[in-house]
Amino acid sequence: MKIDRRSFLSLGIGGAAGIVLSPLPWKLMDDSAIWTQTWPWTPVPPKGDATYVNSACTLCPGGCGISVRKIDERAVKIEGIKGHPVNDGGICLLGLSGLQLLYGPTRIKTPLKRDGERGAGKWIEISWEEAISNVAEKLGDLRKNGKSGSVAFISGIDKSTVPALFKRFLSVYGSSGFMRMPSAADSYELAVYHSLGLKAQLGFDIENSDFVLSFGSGIIEGWGSPVYMMRANGNLRKTGGKIIQIEPRLSNTAAKSNKWIPLNPGTEYALALGLADVIITKSLYNRDYINNSTSGFGEFAAFVQSLYSPDKVEKITGIKKDIIETLAVDFIKAAKPVAICGRGQGRAQSSLGEVIAVQALNALVGNINRKGGAFTVSDPGYFSLPGVISGKMAETKPANIFINDVNSGKCTANALFIYEANPLYSLPDSNSVKEAFAKIPFIVSFSSFMDETAMNSDLVLPNHIYLERYEDVYIGSIPKPVVSLLKPVVNPQFNTKHTGDVIIQIAKKMGSSLADSFRWDSYDSFLEKALGDKWKVLSEESFFEDKKAAELSLKKFDFTGDFSDFKSLFLDLNAQGNPDKYPLVLIPYDSVRIANGYIGNPPFVVKTVEDTALKEKDIFVEVNPVTAKALGLLEESSAMIETPKGKAKVKIHLFEGIMPGLVAMPRGLGHSAYDKYIAGKGINVNELIGTIEDPASGLDAGWGIRAGLLKC
Amino acid sequence: MKEEKNNKNAKKFGMVIDLDKCTGCGTCMVACMSENNIPFKEDESNKLYSITWMRVYRLTNGKSYPDTDICYLPRPCQHCGGRGDHGHSPCVSVCPATATDYSKETGIVSQIYTRCFGCRYCMAACPYHARYFNWWDPVWPKGMEKYLSPNVSVRMRGVVEKCSFCFHRYQLAKDKAYYENRSEIEENEYQTACAQACPSGAIAFGDLNNPAHAVCELKKNKNAFRLLERLQTNPKVYYISGRQWVRHAGDNHLKRDS
Incomplete structure (x- = not known):
């Protein structure tokens, strides 16, 4: 057939028209569009039945109640429990991210034994049986050589049942080395012990106060129980309450406060004493309370009047004296004022003098155990460990003092166990902590995550994370303490073990008096027995308010802190370093x-x-x-x-x-x-x-x- | 143009954020990320490439020590209705693929990922920087994809995404109401993840048309304002601040504007 111009064109055009009219190009375009967007590596989350499990959060000391949304066996979202006394539906950003920790790459998947240098990150995976006999053997040897006293525990928490098991273990074993990570609570407990003669924490009723004088406490930055405090801050504002923030840096709390007063860092105690002087000199204090419920007022008054007049305090703190005078009058004239201290999130200790000076302000207005004031909260009484054990129960000490003692040679540690704490990272002066760690020949971490301390230990016995286990959570830094129950939201994801179970099994392996003191089959059965009738409440409601801990009969507030020379409490503690070299x-x-x-x-x-x-x-x-x-x-x-x-x-x-x-x-x-x-x-x-x-x-x-x- | 629906039951979902209550904690940002399957990368410090449907901005009054002041401003998608609420929001008007649309029933600006082909006109049009582009494939470390929610699709490389006012929660609430033979949902049945999580109670969410909903009253506050109101984008997110400099910053006055 001859192809002329006409047939060539008609064939070409006809063909093109045919293709365009056929579904082919459209189909190809559609396919390519779908292909560019359905790459198989973009995950498609499987559908399933949605359920909620109520539990609690342990990622910080806040103790929020959480409700975890599940799709079949997967946890997909963490939310706050509406009506929970701590957070009432609110939650913080760390709590919301819990599932990234649960399913994250930083989990330790099985017991590990160090292979090579400490900190080199070389590990041998071992079985739980081997890990437990390893520890039991080591502890057995130390006891045989009369070195029981050189075994220490550092724990992130100290009031609930797992630390109670540690303390029981140490007592029976023959050591008193139970430590918790340092925080403002150490200073507060000591101050309460000295000034009120009580073993208790302080919980502040910010919500019902109308004038909060904060010496650098980050009320909305995670101080105390973070979500509780943020809520309290919101409620305080609703009723027209005021916050006065005193610190050298404009923190978020300072920015959100009614007035930010910058002061020279470290002089908070002097300002508190200066305010006390103005209140005393103007005779504005709560006479009833001072006369009936305090002691040592005369001495204290004479002391502040001689040394902390507004003129002198202006020189120390850098705050103008008329501001100090107005502030003191505003504070004392408010209906429900309260003074708080503990810098930032309160993760660091403060000087005893600072806390006592600030509590003296609370005593001057007479707001201790009064609505909108400071509440004394005793150690929890919601659980009891059955059976009496011989020997003195281990007392809690702050971990930083232990580190100092190891470095100075005042104390020898042959074995150190670490639970829910990361001292190598979070204690100040990291080098001295490293130095102390180097002196301890056997370090065991119970961490669920490969943190700095776990990296530098000899044996890692990974705990279930909080979403995989039963445990009680106690929060005592609020006026009415709350107990919540951790529940396994999902099954353990890896070959981990509840630290409570590990302690029980080590005790059993060691035999004799230790095995006798740890007769439970498992931590869960122990918890049920230890909680008694509270178990039912907790497993059904998931939380309750521990009213018993808040009911404390008060002793008199002692302005002198029961010190013969109380003046020595109040000192200018200069920052380390030579000002010429470090301006x-x-x-x-x-x-x-x-x-x-x-x-x-x-x-x-x-x-x-x-x-x-x-x-x-x-x-x-x-x-x-x-x-x-x-x-x-x-x-x-x-x-x-x-x-x-x-x-x-x-x-x-x-x-x-x-x-x-x-x-x-x-x-x-x-x-x-x-x-x-x-x-x-x-x-x-x-x-x-x-x-x-x-x-x-x-x-x-x-x-x-x-x-x-x-x-x- | 779409047909005007004369639906009496038309809703206008909106938000009122009390900046005096907001503490800048960032919980709303993370509540949003964990609710909406938002991906993350090894480095998120370049905020131009960091996907945050809800982003908390930090404003300062520009004064020197000690008179300086800070205010935080959470910014979700403003769900602009455009002039007269006709749905001519800046992004909807420019989308060549109808991948983003204005719903007259809810007042929500949607984003349909499978329609989007990544031209990013909408990002250029949005005066609030509320839209984000997926420059990379989302990658979750091994095992972490287990927490992904089936209620929100995971986005792929090459598409734009933004805050949806947790629309899937509205759908779930409506499904539940339908199942229980109710025609209306309650205020507390449909709350965005950020409003639910906010520990300070700074974010209120609801139907701006419904006098029974908290937002309806809150937006009448004398200190309430919206962002860049003079652009007439008609946003559905209101802010309250007792501080004059914050309200002023909300309209982004330049110095020469007086």
Whole structure:
């Protein structure tokens, strides 16, 4: 057939028209569109039945009630329990991220034994049986050699049943080395013991107060029980209550307060005494309360009037004396004022003098155990361990004092067990903690996650995480303490074991008196027995208010703290370092968006960290523009920060909300362990700061350290 | 153009955020991430590439120490109705694929991922930076995909996403109501994840048309304002602040504007 121009064109056009009219191009286009969007590596979450399980959160000491949404056997969302006395439906960002920890890459999947150098990250997977006999053997040897006393426990919590098992174990074994991680609670408990003669914590009724005088406490930044406090702050505002925030840096709490009063860091105690002086001099205090319920008032009054007049306090704190006078009058004239202290989230101890001075203000208004005031909360009474054991029950001590004692040789530790704590990361002066750890030949971690401390231990016996186990959770830092029950929301994801079970099994393996004191089959059966009639309430309701702990008969408030020389309580504790070499002062600050306790930030929480605190791997320190200008530093300049404890490269963020002469660094960054979503980001401020020993109590009163910033 | 529905039952879901109560804690951001299967990367410090349907901005008054002040401002999608609530929101007007649409029934601006082909016109059009583009495939570390919710589709590389006012929760609540033979849902049956989680109770959510809902009264507060009102985007997110400088910042006045 001859192809002429006409037939060529008609064939071409006809063919093209045919193709266009056929479904082929449309089908291909559609297919390619679908193909570009249905790549098999984009997960499609399987459907299933939705259920909710009520439990509690243990990621911080807050004790919120949580309700976990499940799709079949998968946990998909954590929410707050509506009506729970701590959080009433609210929740925080760390609590919301719990499932990233549950299913995350940082979980320890099976018991591990160190292989090679400590901290090298080389492990041999072992069976639970081997792990338990390993520990039992080691403890047996130490006991045989008369070294029982050199065994120590560091725990993140100390009031509930698992620490009670630790204490029982230690008592029967013959050691008194039970430690908890340091916090403002140490200082508070000591202050309550000295001034009220009680063994109790203090819970503050912020919600019902109308005037909160906060000496640097981050009420909305995770102080005490974070969600409880944020709620209390909201309710306080609803009723027109006021918050006065006193601290050298404009924290979120300061920004949200009715008045921010910056003061020289570390002089909080002097301001409290100065306010007391104004109140006493003007005779504005609660006479009834002072006459009937306190002692030592005369001595205290004479002391503050001679040494802490507004003029003198102005010199110490840098706050103008007329501001001090107005503040004192406003405080005392409010209907339900309350004074609180414990810097930031209250994760660090304070000097005893500071807490007693602030509590003296509460005594002057007579608000102790009064609505809107400070409530004394005794140790929990909701559970009892059956059977009497011989020997003295181990007392709780702060872990930082233990570290000091190991370093100074005052105490020898041959074995250390660590539960829900990360001392190697979270204690100040990281180098001294490392030094102490190096002196301890046998370290066992119960951590569920590969944190810094687990990395540096000899044996890791991973616990179920809080979403996989039964356990009681006690929260006593609020006016009415609350007990909640952890319930296994999902089955254990890995070859982990409840630490309660591990302790019981170690005791059984060791035999004799220890086996006799731990006769339970499992932790769960122990818990049920220890809780008695409360078990039913807890397993049905998942929480209850422990009213017994709040019912305390009060003794008199002793203004002198029962010290013969109470004046020595109140001292200016200078930051470590020579001001000539280190012209600035470094203070750590807490942010609710950076978890700084035992748990490192999960990926979602890292995502919320502002780019003025962390950019790529660099941490930013806050500096006042005036200070920065003098040093030739601009926004985002690189600089070297140096303190007597160490140095590190940082970037500069100019912040008008910080007192000139100070440098502020966030707590909670600079992890070296965990996963790539948190490790290697920024600097751990604990490597740069040291401790300041409070001579009155031996606790750490450190609030900062001298520092130098050099452009680089 | 779509047909105007004269539905008396038309809802107008909206939010009132009390900036005086907001503490800037960031819980709303994470509540949103965990509710809506939002992915994360190893480094999220470049906020241009960090997907946060709800983002908390930090505002300062620009004054020097010690008069400086901070305010936090949570920013979900504003679900603009456009002038007269006709649905001409900036993003809907420019989408060539009808991947984003305005619902006259709920007032919610939707985003249909499978229709979106990633031209990002809507991102350019949105004055609130509420839209995010998936530059990479979402990757969850091994095992972590177990927490993904089946109620929200996981997005793929190459599409735009944004806050949906947790629309799936509205669907679930409606399903439940239908099953129980009710035609209406209660205020507390449909709450966004951020409003539910906020520990300070700063976020209120509900039907702006329904006088029984808290938001209806709250938006009448004399200190209530919306972001960039002069653009007439008619957003459904209201803010309350007793601080004048914050209200002023909300309208983004430049210095020369007086």
